[in-house]
Amino acid sequence: MSAFELYSLLAAGLFAVGLYGFLFRRDLVRKIVALNVIGASVFLLLIAIAYRNREDWPDPVPHAMVLTGIVVAVSATALALAVAKRIEEETGASCLPEDEDAE
Amino acid sequence: MLERGIDLVICVAILALAIRLVSGQDLFRSIVLFIAMGLMLALAWVRLAAPDIALAEAAIGAGLTGVLLIRAGQGQRMRGAVAAVAGAVSGGGPRRVVATAGSVGITAVFAVVMVFAVMGLPTEPNGLTGVAAANMEASGVDHAVTAVLLNFRAYDTWLEIGVLLLAILGVLAIHRRYDCGGMRVEAPTMRVLSWLARVILPLAILTAGYLYWAGTHIPGGAFQAGAVVAAALVLLALAGSRGVAALRALPLAALLVLSFAAFLAVSIVASTGNGMLHYRDGTAGLLILGLELTIVISTAVTLAALFAGAGPRAGAGEPRRDAATERPKTL
Secondary structure, eight states, X not given: OOHHHHHHHHHHHHHHHHHHHHHHOOOHHHHHHHHHHHHHHHHXXXXXXXXXXXXXXXXXXXXXXXXXXXHXXXXXXXXXXXXXXXXXXXXSOSSOGGGTTOO | OHXXXXXXXXXXXXXXXXXXHHHOSOHHHHHHHHHHHHHHHHHHHHHTTOHHHHHHIIIIIIIIHHHHHHHHHTTHHHHHHHHHHHHHHHSOSHHHHHHXXXXXXXXXXXXXXXXXXXXXXXXXXXXXXXXXXXXXXHHSSSOHHHHIIIIITHHHHHHHHHHHHHHHHHHHHHHTOSSSGGGOOOOOOOHHHHHHHHHHHHHHHHHHHHHHHHTTTSSOOHHHHHHHHXXXXXXXXXXXXXXXXXXXXXXXXXXXXXXXXXXXXXXXXSBOTTSTTOBOTTTHHHHHHHHHHHHHHHHHHHHHHHHHHTSOOTTTTSOOSOGGGOOOSOO
């Protein structure tokens, strides 16, 4: 099994784990963490593909995309956390109103 | 064989950490596991010959995201523990078991589909490595990733700066402020920590300067450098210093917008008629160094301000000082 196959399989598994957290955990901060896990899995797949496409060095285009993605992910996370905090201040619950009766 | 063994250990560790952090009950523990997963990912990036990503992951993906999450989770830790107890009392029984089995089942089906999709990917190279290598001469820098970020695909990087700017604008809007003054970290003053922060700040700036310069020819670059400075600013805030909170609205806005404005200026003034950010012959190297410097400054200030914004709002739960900004009762 090549490194490309191994890490892209990990990406698939990581995506599923993150999706579970995002869909089935109620708490908003947990959903945001799970979304970051999904993001990490996408980055992993891109970098694994860049590694497969290496000649003298790995493909720099996916590398630049992932670098951009990491910065975008942290900005989106910060904004999402601020919104989550605001929701908690307004409703007193750290989850979305429609999730309050669930679980 | 040993090589593949190391990869296998890293992969299993990452997946195990992810499962634990998603399924655990204690939020704080999940966040710590997330940071640990980020550091394991940094090892994976090194294994996949992506040192630039490893630097960014360790500094931003694990470091700053982790700090943001801990800050946001602080207030929730106690309530989380209470809710877990309540959940255990009210949520037991067969209905809960069925719900858990169902959600795990759905995820498992999805995982199988994903594995088939990934296994169906072509295994022979078909990327842009050759194209990038052929154009390195004209790019103005000697490191391929920097060439893609600031020359071949500079437009993407400009928009990335735009996303950073939008995020901090959103956070400021939620706090209804023009600066970070009301978002200060309420931290107990610890002399060791404030001493450490003061020692680390100049070292961080030195490291950032090196990363910034290194980005032109070896792994490193402006975003990693900015993240290092941001980390030092966050440490300063945690130690009770004012950090970015000391900036008034106008200077803060100027620093946040600096990089986006620099890209705009370059695309108007210094580009050829062939397209946005299409540098003139011979000017690419200098323009890239200038743009990267603005990225370091803007990224550092923006990330530090985002950290300040992750905390509770000033005066939340109390009457507002300013009647004009009274918030509505419902969202």
